[in-house]
Amino acid sequence: MKRAVTTLALAAAVAFAASAASAQSLNAIKSRGILNCGANGTLGGFGLPDAQGNWTGLDVDFCRALAAAIFNDPAKVKFVALTAKDRFTALQSGDVDVLARNTTWTSSRDTSLGLNFTAVNYYDGQGFLVRKALKVNSALELNDAAVCVQQGTTTELNLADYFRANKMKLKTVTFASADEAIKAYDSGRCDAFTTDASGLYAERLRLAKSDDHIVLPEIISKEPLGPSVRHGDDQWFDIVKWTHYAMLTAEELGVTKANVDEQMKSANPDVKRLLGTEGNYGEQLGLTKDWAYRIVKHVGNYGEVFEKNVGQGSPLKIARGVNALWTKGGLQYAPPIR
Amino acid sequence: MAIATHDSRIVGKERFVRATPVAELPAPVAMTGVIGWVRASLFAGPLNTILTVLTVLLLIWLVPPIIDFLFVHAVWTGADREACLPTAEHPEVGACWAFVRDRFSYFIYGSYPIPERWRVDIFFAMLAVGIFWLLWLEAPRHDLGALYFFVVVPIVSYILLTGWPLIGLRAVDTSLWGGVLVTIVVSWVGIVFSLPIGILLALGRRSNMPAVKLFSVIFIEFVRGVPLITVLFMASVMLPLFVPDAYSPDKLLRALIGIAMFASAYMAEVVRAGLQAIPKGQYEGAMAVGLGYWQMMYLIVLPQALKITIPNIVNTYIGLFKDTTLVVIVGIFDFLRTVEVSRIDPKWAAPTTSATGYVFAAIFYFIFCYGMSRYAKSVEARLGKADRR
Numbered sequence: 155m156k157r158a159v160t161t162l163a164l165a166a167a168v169a170f171a172a173s174a175a176s177a178q179s180l181n182a183i184k185s186r187g188i189l190n191c192g193a194n195g196t197l198g199g200f201g202l203p204d205a206q207g208n209w210t211g212l213d214v215d216f217c218r219a220l221a222a223a224i225f226n227d228p229a230k231v232k233f234v235a236l237t238a239k240d241r242f243t244a245l246q247s248g249d250v251d252v253l254a255r256n257t258t259w260t261s262s263r264d265t266s267l268g269l270n271f272t273a274v275n276y277y278d279g280q281g282f283l284v285r286k287a288l289k290v291n292s293a294l295e296l297n298d299a300a301v302c303v304q305q306g307t308t309t310e311l312n313l314a315d316y317f318r319a320n321k322m323k324l325k326t327v328t329f330a331s332a333d334e335a336i337k338a339y340d341s342g343r344c345d346a347f348t349t350d351a352s353g354l355y356a357e358r359l360r361l362a363k364s365d366d367h368i369v370l371p372e373i374i375s376k377e378p379l380g381p382s383v384r385h386g387d388d389q390w391f392d393i394v395k396w397t398h399y400a401m402l403t404a405e406e407l408g409v410t411k412a413n414v415d416e417q418m419k420s421a422n423p424d425v426k427r428l429l430g431t432e433g434n435y436g437e438q439l440g441l442t443k444d445w446a447y448r449i450v451k452h453v454g455n456y457g458e459v460f461e462k463n464v465g466q467g468s469p470l471k472i473a474r475g476v477n478a479l480w481t482k483g484g485l486q487y488a489p490p491i492r
Numbered sequence: 493m494a495i496a497t498h499d500s501r502i503v504g505k506e507r508f509v510r511a512t513p514v515a516e517l518p519a520p521v522a523m524t525g526v527i528g529w530v531r532a533s534l535f536a537g538p539l540n541t542i543l544t545v546l547t548v549l550l551l552i553w554l555v556p557p558i559i560d561f562l563f564v565h566a567v568w569t570g571a572d573r574e575a576c577l578p579t580a581e582h583p584e585v586g587a588c589w590a591f592v593r594d595r596f597s598y599f600i601y602g603s604y605p606i607p608e609r610w611r612v613d614i615f616f617a618m619l620a621v622g623i624f625w626l627l628w629l630e631a632p633r634h635d636l637g638a639l640y641f642f643v644v645v646p647i648v649s650y651i652l653l654t655g656w657p658l659i660g661l662r663a664v665d666t667s668l669w670g671g672v673l674v675t676i677v678v679s680w681v682g683i684v685f686s687l688p689i690g691i692l693l694a695l696g697r698r699s700n701m702p703a704v705k706l707f708s709v710i711f712i713e714f715v716r717g718v719p720l721i722t723v724l725f726m727a728s729v730m731l732p733l734f735v736p737d738a739y740s741p742d743k744l745l746r747a748l749i750g751i752a753m754f755a756s757a758y759m760a761e762v763v764r765a766g767l768q769a770i771p772k773g774q775y776e777g778a779m780a781v782g783l784g785y786w787q788m789m790y791l792i793v794l795p796q797a798l799k800i801t802i803p804n805i806v807n808t809y810i811g812l813f814k815d816t817t818l819v820v821i822v823g824i825f826d827f828l829r830t831v832e833v834s835r836i837d838p839k840w841a842a843p844t845t846s847a848t849g850y851v852f853a854a855i856f857y858f859i860f861c862y863g864m865s866r867y868a869k870s871v872e873a874r875l876g877k878a879d880r881r
Contacts, residue, residue: 195823195825195833196832196833196836197836198836198837198838198839198841199838202833202836202837203598203602203603203670203825203830203833204598204837204839205594205595205597205598205834206597206598206606207598207601207602207603207604207605207606207668207670208603209603232665232667233667234667234743234823235823235824235825236823237820237821237823240725240728240729240821240822240823243729244729247729247730247732247733248732249729249732249740333846340843356836356838356841359573359838359841359842360841360842360843360845360846361843362577362578362843363577363578364577468838469572469573469838469839469841470838
């Protein structure tokens with residue numbers, strides 16, 4: 155009986171997934187009048203409601219940018235809080251149109267879950283938090299250090315690999331939860347604490363004296379986080395991907411929320427193509443000519459969004475690092491709009 | 493003999509009969525008053541004495557730090573995490589109440605749009621009036637109260653909370669609801685629906701009609717046999733796969749249905765226990781005086797059965813009230829979730845923020861659960877008078 159039900163459910167799921175995929179996402183969103191965005195809801199700087207109940211964060215602003223591009227109104231987004239477990243199902247079942255929930259882009263997810271990662275809006279990776287008093291400037295100086303880490307995670311494995319590869323001695327102190335690990339680090343049981351860099355900055359704020367601690371520059375694992383969409387609708391895939399690229403291009407060209415109206419009169423051909431005063435690149439996407447103008451006007455360019463949510467404008471104060479533009483030594487690179 | 497005569501005369505004439513009672517001697521000081529109570533309750537024997545000493549030591553060890561944390565070193569005002577960080581002047585920082593104050597309205601309303609929050613206030617007020625009306629014994633017209641509570645309040649609050657653009661109430665998507673609002677709505681729906689449905693299921697399970705009995709048994713056993721988390725998860729994740737996008741029920745509604753079904757199944761078994769405890773003579777007597785099935789149940793059996801199951805019913809309610817936190821599984825921001833979300837906000841990240849949030853949540857749940865338990869106790873006392881006569 156149970157097996158029959160499961161089979162039935164799976165068959166129905168596949169059937170509906172197929173029908174949902176062939177449907178035009180953009181038209182569905184337009185006729186619905188609102189974009190359904192799968193967000194985190196529990197990660198400061200990426201997706202979290204504030205004291206007024208408004209959603210804030212890097213991923214949240216990405217969905218706002220999408221809504222701005224489609225509706226010219228960044229408020230036309232419904233944020234669906236998803237847990238790590240149900241996020242992919244929610245995307246597959248059509249509950250959300252786009253999943254912007256700090257999800258690591260891996261080959262198995264990209265190929266076997268029926269979804270496509272569009273772009274990387276935050277390059278994350280495992281890093282180390284140490285006391286300034288330790289006078290350590292590089293993770294390579296951590297030989298023989300005691301490191302607090304959450305057990306049973308890939309973080310723990312990466313840590314061991316890194317120390318082995320660099321022929322350093324390691325003393326791991328493992329804990330069941332990140333909360334316990336950071337407490338132990340704060341009380342002096344370990345020399346360093348390790349988790350993904352974005353998490354390190356957030357955890358640092360919980361320490362009794364956060365200014366006495368620094369995040370080391372080394373990133374020892376690749377955790378590219380990015381929004382993803384369902385298989386089967388290439389137009390929607392393009393829109394999501396190019397929304398990120400438009401925000402990057404705007405930053406590269408110096409187009410900001412504040413000066414975007416002025417920039418409409420710019421003679422720079424790149425700016426003209428971005429803002430739609432020349433060419434019809436937005437219409438090729440299925441949007442309007444001024445799609446990128448709307449994004450920058452309502453939400454801002456990538457740099458502004460980054461600084462506001464996780465950078466210097468937020469308590470997290472995460473350095474741009476690898477998330478800087480390619481022109482500034484980072485990895486964020488947008489293909490040209492032309 | 494003279495002596496004897498004399499004696500008998502004395503005895504006969506001067507026999508002493510005390511007309512007033514002897515004044516009672518006060519009980520030994522050690523057996524009464526405070527000292528007596530202490531001796532009897534705290535130091536009644538060696539084991540008792542050891543336990544008392546241990547308990548006092550435990551309290552001395554535990555209570556002052558708790559008071560220090562909650563009040564003495566607590567931070568009461570502040571705009572962000574800076575206020576709750578230890579500084580040179582205040583090396584020891586206790587509870588960060590400034591954080592709770594800043595987030596208080598978020599804990600109550602979640603993301604409900606700020607200009608529309610008066611609607612939630614009215615809902616709370618209507619609910620409070622209804623509860624008071626029904627639970628306060630001297631209140632007039634309990635029949636009207638029941639009509640109000642079970643018919644008027646659900647309809648009006650549904651319109652009020654979800655909105656009705658036709659009469660000028662902006663529609664508010666349930667994904668914006670949160671905090672205490674969601675906790676109250678979910679537990680209220682669970683509590684209101686579970687008792688009547690549970691009673692029907694319990695009667696169904698004891699019914700002689702095979703179809704009704706089979707349905708009740710299957711429903712109860714199936715729902716009880718599956719964890720609530722599974723039901724909620726299935727409802728939220730699998731349901732959209734089966735129904736078209738437009739007809740997919742609202743996320744909160746899915747959770748409400750799941751919780752109501754769940755609570756009903758448990759309630760059915762509680763009520764069935766009560767039904768089985770009623771002696772067969774009660775049923776036979778009711779039938780002998782010519783009452784039909786429903787009259788028998790309504791007038792004779794259920795009043796007795798429900799009376800003896802009150803502790804269990806309230807137990808189920810309290811469990812249900814706390815189980816509502818499981819709706820976080822489907823991404824609904826109930827009260828506990830709003831506390832969780834706020835405590836990890838970088839704006840308030842400080843060493844004691846998490847602890848403060850959890851203490852606040854504990855106080856909230858305790859007030860509600862203890863209130864339910866006290867009321868149930870008074871109802872039991874009132875209904876139990878007959879048994880003690």
